[in-house]
Amino acid sequence: MIESLRKIYGIAYLSSRWIIRQPVWLIQSTLSLIGFAVLLYAWGGLEGLKHIIIAWIIGGLWGTGVNIVGQEVGWHRMMYLHDMFIASPVKPVHYLIGVFTMSLIFPIIELLVMMPLAYMLNAWNILFISLLMGLPVLLASIMLGLIIVMRIEKPINISAITNPISWLLVILPPVYYPAWILPEQARIIALTIPTSAAAEIARQLTGLGTSINILYPTIIVTTWVIAGIILASKTIKWGLN
Amino acid sequence: MDAIVADNLGKKYKNGVWGAVDVTFNAKNHNITVLLGPNGAGKTTTVKMLTTILKPTKGKGLVLGYDIVKDPWEVRKRIALCPQDVRVDPNWTPWEAVKGFLVARGWSIRDAEQEARKWLEELELWDVRNRPSVHLSGGQRKRIAVAMVLATNVDVLFLDEPTSGLDVEGRYKVWKALRTTTIKEGATILLTTHDMKEAEIIGDKIVLISKGKVIAEGSVEELVSKIPYSYKVVVKNVKQPSIPINNNRVLDLEDRLIVYAESRSEALSIASSIEAETVSISEVGLEDAYLYLTKKR
Numbered sequence: 001m002i003e004s005l006r007k008i009y010g011i012a013y014l015s016s017r018w019i020i021r022q023p024v025w026l027i028q029s030t031l032s033l034i035g036f037a038v039l040l041y042a043w044g045g046l047e048g049l050k051h052i053i054i055a056w057i058i059g060g061l062w063g064t065g066v067n068i069v070g071q072e073v074g075w076h077r078m079m080y081l082h083d084m085f086i087a088s089p090v091k092p093v094h095y096l097i098g099v100f101t102m103s104l105i106f107p108i109i110e111l112l113v114m115m116p117l118a119y120m121l122n123a124w125n126i127l128f129i130s131l132l133m134g135l136p137v138l139l140a141s142i143m144l145g146l147i148i149v150m151r152i153e154k155p156i157n158i159s160a161i162t163n164p165i166s167w168l169l170v171i172l173p174p175v176y177y178p179a180w181i182l183p184e185q186a187r188i189i190a191l192t193i194p195t196s197a198a199a200e201i202a203r204q205l206t207g208l209g210t211s212i213n214i215l216y217p218t219i220i221v222t223t224w225v226i227a228g229i230i231l232a233s234k235t236i237k238w239g240l241n
Numbered sequence: 242m243d244a245i246v247a248d249n250l251g252k253k254y255k256n257g258v259w260g261a262v263d264v265t266f267n268a269k270n271h272n273i274t275v276l277l278g279p280n281g282a283g284k285t286t287t288v289k290m291l292t293t294i295l296k297p298t299k300g301k302g303l304v305l306g307y308d309i310v311k312d313p314w315e316v317r318k319r320i321a322l323c324p325q326d327v328r329v330d331p332n333w334t335p336w337e338a339v340k341g342f343l344v345a346r347g348w349s350i351r352d353a354e355q356e357a358r359k360w361l362e363e364l365e366l367w368d369v370r371n372r373p374s375v376h377l378s379g380g381q382r383k384r385i386a387v388a389m390v391l392a393t394n395v396d397v398l399f400l401d402e403p404t405s406g407l408d409v410e411g412r413y414k415v416w417k418a419l420r421t422t423t424i425k426e427g428a429t430i431l432l433t434t435h436d437m438k439e440a441e442i443i444g445d446k447i448v449l450i451s452k453g454k455v456i457a458e459g460s461v462e463e464l465v466s467k468i469p470y471s472y473k474v475v476v477k478n479v480k481q482p483s484i485p486i487n488n489n490r491v492l493d494l495e496d497r498l499i500v501y502a503e504s505r506s507e508a509l510s511i512a513s514s515i516e517a518e519t520v521s522i523s524e525v526g527l528e529d530a531y532l533y534l535t536k537k538r
Contacts, residue, residue: 003347010345017332017341021373080324084389087292087322087399088346089314098345240296240313 007090011098015072019105026109033113036176047208050123051178054202056114057130058137059170060107062195065141066148067159067166068103069096074149074158086239095238100142107134126206133198133205136225140194143228147235175199180210191217194224242306243267244397244429245274245291249300251453252286260286262453264300268431268446273423275444276433277531283453284433285325288401291431292322304397321393325401325433327386331375335366335385338374342389360392363418380411387415391422398422400432404439416443437528447527451535464530470501472508473525478518492532501525 019025033056040048076082085095118127145162149155170176173196179187187210191197197217203209204217245268252260261283268274276284289295291302293313302309304316329338336357343353361367364384374382387403400419404412420443422428434440440447441461448458457464470490476498492499500515502508505522512520 006344006347006349010341010343010348013344014330014333014337014341017330017337021332075330079330080327081330083289083292083294083324084322084327084342084386085345086294087317087320088393089318090345091314094345239293240310241294 004094007094008098008101011085011090011095012101015099015102016105019102026106029106030109030113033110037117040176046121049117049121050126050206050208051176051203053114053118053121053123053126054130054199054206054208055170055176056110057107057127057134058195058199058202059175060110061134061138062141062170063166064103064107065138065143066145067162068106069099069142070145070149070162071159072099072103073146074152074155074162077149077155078158092236092238096142096146126202126208129205130202133202133221136221137194137198140221140224140228143225143232146232147228150236169193169195178203178208178210179212187212188216192220194221197221197224242270243303244270244272244305245431246303247287247291247300247455248302250287250290250297250302251299252290252295253298259298259453260295261290264450264453264455266448266455266458268429268448270429271423271427272445273419273430273432273443274446274448275440276431276448276450277435277437277440277444277527278433278450279435282435282450284435284450285401286453287450288322288399288431288433292320292399293317294322319395320397320399321390321395323386323390323398323400323403325405329374329382329385329389332373333385334371334373335361335377335381335388336370338385339388339392343392346393356392356394357388360388360418363391363421364388364414380407383407384411384415387418391418394426394428396427396429398428398430400430402433402435404434404436412439419443437526437531441527449531449534457530457534461527464527464534465525468501468525468530468533470503470525470529470533472502472505472522473529474500474502474508474511474515475521475523476500476512476515476517476519480516480518501529 037049037052040052114127118124148161149158173190173193174182175195179191179196179200182190191200197220200209200217201214204214247264247266250264251262254260264283264287276287278284286295290297291304291309293309293316296310305319307315309316339357339360340353343356344350361370364387366381366384366388369377369381374385383406390398390400404415407415419430423430446458446460447464449456457467478496479498490501500511502511508522512522
């Protein structure tokens with residue numbers, strides 16, 4: 001047990017060095033959150049601010065998996081550090097938890113920014129339900145990131161793939177805005193995306209959603225998670241390729 | 242018991258190309274075995290199979306008695322690998338790289354720090370230990386990777402061209418560290434290189450590999466003894482249209498020739514029979530053995 005924790009810590013320690021050396025990434029991430037909050041408050045008032053909490057959490061956790069975890073693993077593959085980890089007692093579970101733990105620094109910082117807002121709006125229920133809904137999104141996102149990064153032969157351009165996926169699936173579908181803005185047909189299609197489906201569930205559970213049956217986005221999120229796990233388990237190989 | 246046994250190992254990649262065809266050799270405990278061959282000979286593929294990164298298409302590999310396919314975790318516990326093209330993360334300092342790698346392998350932070358210090362000093366990286374590797378030279382970065390691997394204290398170390406890109410001084414530092422690991426720590430090392438001189442200096446045993454196949458193995462002396470010649474005559478800028486020597490023992494390098502001789506007296510006789518700008522005579526070495534054995538095959 002202690003040895004496993006050490007292995008996870010070791011991976012997280014090595015993986016976190018880039019954030020320590022380049023904290024400007026954290027600053028950028030935090031400032032963009034504040035920018036979006038101002039934007040939504042300007043157009044939607046206090047109601048807009050409630051939506052931003054949902055969008056921040058769902059979007060942030062989605063980006064953590066597909067972008068940060070995917071890119072970090074891709075980086076290790078590209079630098080052949082991944083081979084060093086395979087030819088060692090580090091197991092895939094240690095490695096992935098280690099990389100994931102490092103990547104949590106982004107959502108944690110974002111959460112710290114969100115807490116005063118949740119306090120001011122007395123929107124703790126939105127915060128907690130969004131966090132709850134963010135977990136399956138995070139899982140699906142990590143799986144997707146790993147499937148992409150482990151499948152491509154030369155992961156040198158990994159960010160060219162994961163960045164658009166991470167960004168588009170948060171900014172385009174109804175994550176930062178409620179699904180009821182879209183026409184019904186478009187809404188059904190938009191809610192097949194895990195981020196928008198999870199955001200819709202969070203909105204419905206906090207009284208901000210559409211009248212669409214909650215079962216629909218729930219099935220979508222569950223399908224993404226199950227499909228992600230199955231595909232990832234078939235794609236991800238730890239050596240012996 | 243041999244630390245490493247490769248028995249008819251072969252790997253066919255997805256594109257149909259065989260990276261290694263028939264690799265058979267063994268590496269003794271507490272020795273440095275050098276896998277020597279040109280680029281594309283199958284050295285890296287062999288190392289990747291023995292370190293459980295690639296699954297062999299055929300054959301069998303054992304590391305300390307454990308099968309590389311059936312018992313990969315037993316193998317992984319006992320090995321460390323320095324890949325050929327490894328690049329240490331530019332954000333890592335030497336201290337963080339070695340310490341972090343040891344902790345990731347399950348070491349306590351305290352033990353990891355002690356060992357990191359020892360190997361950073363050994364490889365003369367201690368003075369730059371807190372400098373992110375982006376600010377270090379290519380040679381220093383390569384030495385960090387070597388330090389990460391040597392510090393693991395495992396039984397079997399695999400180093401794939403660990404001195405490529407290093408200057409003379411850097412190479413000597415790594416060679417010294419490798420010999421220290423073998424003699425003082427009792428480690429077994431499998432090192433790959435295409436550099437004959439490096440193989441000659443550092444190896445206890447040399448395994449010659451060409452086109453995915455092992456063509457000969459043994460100590461430098463044993464390999465050299467396989468050539469039917471003892472001397473070579475190197476001739477620069479021959480001034481006569483043809484030379485009266487059997488072509489089988491001549492290596493034509495355009496403006497110079499290497500002519501092999503069975504004895505010193507024969508070498509002297511060859512040297513005196515050729516009119517050239519310069520003529521020198523020396524004993525044959527590993528390079529000659531390699532050329533002869535690959536040509537013979």
